[in-house]
Amino acid sequence: MISIAAVTPVLAACDLLNREPLPPPPPDPLTPLHAATVALAARYDAAIAASPQLAATLTPLRDTHLTHAKALAAVMRPAPPSGSPEPAPSAQTGTVRQAEQAGHQEAVEACLTAPPYRAVLLAEIAAARACHLEVLPRD
Secondary structure (H helix, E strand, C coil): CCCHHHHHHHHHHHHHHCCCCCCCCCCCCCHHHHHHHHHHHHHHHHHHHHCHHHHHHHHHHHHHHHHHHHHHHHHCCCCCCCCCCCCCCCCCHHHHHHHHHHHHHHHHHHHHHCCHHHHHHHHHHHHHHHHHHHHCCCC
């Protein structure tokens, strides 16, 4: 004879299988910053293609943004969506500077509102973007 104690776990498991699926988790709060970082790297790619004479200056800045995107993705839960960024709308260094300024402000704001375990990474990104503004050529 089968005891109730032996059947109860099996019945409980059946109930778990019949439940509605859980909704997907909300996007990580860093999702917009990650997307903007990837887009900023794409903007640098366009500027490098349009002004090859600036490649020596712009390539390390672009590479820094790609590194930041990887670092952000490593701490995000759930992971950010993968895929290619939209092509950059403009390749002029003036628009790269504007995007860098906006990105710097976004990184500062993210740092100020982030939990402590993320604040150091975000502060490093904000500081790097401030340095980029000093290095970028002015149109």
